[in-house]
Amino acid sequence: MTTQGCAAPEQTVALPAGIDLSTQAVIQGVVSGPGTAYARLLDDSGEFTGEVVVSDEGIFRFFAAPGQWTVRIIAGGGVTKDVSVEAKLGEVAQLAVTV
Amino acid sequence: MSRSAVLVDADWVEANLDTPGVVLVEVDEDTSAYDKGHIRGAVKIDWRDDLQDPVRRDFVDKAGFEALLSARGIANDDTVVLYGGNNNWFAAYAYWYFKLYGHENVKLLDGGRKKWELDSRELVTDVPERPATNYQAKDQDLxxxxxxxxxxxxxxxxxxxxxxxxxxxxxxxxxxxxxxxxxxxxxxxxxxxxxxxxxxxxxxxxxxxxxxxxxxxxxxxxxxxxxxxxxxxxxxxxxxxxxxxxxxxxxxxxxxxxxxxxxxxxxxxxxxxxxxxxx
Known part of the structure; x- marks a missing residue:
């Protein structure tokens, strides 16, 4: 049983230490643009599944299940941008988003 | 109790940054967010280190809650305004916790840290110094x-x-x-x-x-x-x-x-x- 809460790990370029990629379906990306942005993961019905603050370097990462997902980037001024992505077990799906 | 009694917006917070008896509290699991920048005057509560029992899976007890709030300089009659990351999840958790231990005046900042950041409102790194209090909690409201x-x-x-x-x-x-x-x-x-x-x-x-x-x-x-x-x-x-x-x-x-x-x-x-x- 984990004692970890629901806060996201630090959003770094490399996968966090101790993560066995073979058991994970990772979606990650880089956001370019001014100001603070948030990355939100929506499932194939459009429902919220997770959200992280994009790091100062523009990085975000999700540990999803295999399948179709949408990443919604939320930035200041009411700007949102949706990107569709497929996650596969043991792989990292890499995105680049400009807002 | 009306919606405005439990929920305030960012304009209200900006207008009350220097109001005596109003204490802003940022609650996060990842407290590096507070350290990088927080609303002026806000004190920090760490969801894990401050609110959880260090051994058992449970809250800190009444005495622990009293010690925490006393150390943060929060008095029984203060109006506490909570906000945090993760769409206010941890702030809402702390709100529930303040109510469990009987704090009368507590509110959430609508939208929390995220809305504040997306509005590009001011964040500072100065940590406020508040004199310690002698906070008295009530028994948990089960x-x-x-x-x-x-x-x-x-x-x-x-x-x-x-x-x-x-x-x-x-x-x-x-x-x-x-x-x-x-x-x-x-x-x-x-x-x-x-x-x-x-x-x-x-x-x-x-x-x-x-x-x-x-x-x-x-x-x-x-x-x-x-x-x-x-x-x-x-x-x-x-x-x-x-x-x-x-x-x-x-x-x-x-x-x-x-x-x-x-x-x-x-x-x-x-x-x-x-x-x-x-x-």
């Missing part, structure tokens, strides 16, 4: 808190609201997608629970939907407002967000947060679990 036996007894009887994402509800995921998936527990949900993700109660910027929209949401998803309700999630903070909606915004009288939530229920031996969609 009418606000559900335990595992309450949840088992509620199956098929009370409203059980599972506020996790649909993929956690059906058993496809064991944790939110922004944390690594775990394996030491069963997936699924408590039988007869309705899946009403916390996120349906909030806008993209983290602010709460209107009371009319919220009533329609929960009634439409099968919540019977004539019955008592237990909300749960994975560890009790997202469900504190829903507890805040049902108990504080919609003023439902008997709503409990099950803070043991799925990490406890999904590891219990012998209790019923349902997989897939709600039946």
């Amino acid at each position: 009418s606000l808190r559900a335990f595992r036996d309450d949840v088992v007894a509620a199956i098929g009887t009370l409203n059980l609201v599972d506020v996790r994402s649909p993929d956690e509800f059906t058993g496809k995921l064991l944790a939110p997608a922004h944390v690594p998936q775990e394996a030491a527990q069963r997936g699924g949900h408590v039988p007869t629970a309705r899946n009403i993700p916390w996120s349906k109660a909030a806008n993209d910027d983290g602010t709460f939907r209107s009371n009319e929209e919220l009533k329609e949401l929960y009634a439409g998803a099968g919540v019977d407002f004539g019955k008592d309700t237990i909300a749960y999630c994975r560890i009790g903070e997202r469900s504190a967000h829903t507890w805040f909606v049902l108990h504080e915004l919609l003023e439902q009288p008997n709503v409990k947060n099950y803070d043991g939530s799925w990490t406890e229920y999904g590891s219990l031996v012998g209790v019923p679990i349902e997989l897939g969609e709600a039946r």
Whole structure:
């Protein structure tokens, strides 16, 4: 049983230490643009599944299940941008988003 | 109690940054956010280090809560305004916690840290110095808190609201997608629970939907407002967000947060679990 809460790990370029990629379906990306942005993961019905603050370097990462997902980037001024992505077990799906 | 008594917007906070008796408190699990910048005058509460018992899985006790608030310079008659990251999950959890220990005047900043940041409002790194107080907490108000036996007894009887994402509800995921998936527990949900993700109660910027929209949401998803309700999630903070909606915004009288939530229920031996969609 984990004692970890629901806060996201630090959003770094490399996968966090101790993560066995073979058991994970990772979606990650880089956001370019001014100001603070948030990355939100929506499932194939459009429902919220997770959200992280994009790091100062523009990085975000999700540990999803295999399948179709949408990443919604939320930035200041009411700007949102949706990107569709497929996650596969043991792989990292890499995105680049400009807002 | 009106919505404005429990929820304030960013303009209200900016106008009251220097008001005596108003204390801003940022609550996060990842407190590096506070350290990088916080609302001027805000003190920090660490969800894990300050609010959890360091040994048992439980809260800090009454004496621990008194020591925490005294050290932060919070007095019994202060108006405490809570905000934080993760769409106010941990701030809502702390709000529930302040109510459990009987604090009278406590409010949430609508939209929390996220809305504040998206509005490009001022954040500072100066840590305020507040003189210590002698805070006196009340005994826990257990009418606000559900335990595992309450949840088992509620199956098929009370409203059980599972506020996790649909993929956690059906058993496809064991944790939110922004944390690594775990394996030491069963997936699924408590039988007869309705899946009403916390996120349906909030806008993209983290602010709460209107009371009319919220009533329609929960009634439409099968919540019977004539019955008592237990909300749960994975560890009790997202469900504190829903507890805040049902108990504080919609003023439902008997709503409990099950803070043991799925990490406890999904590891219990012998209790019923349902997989897939709600039946």
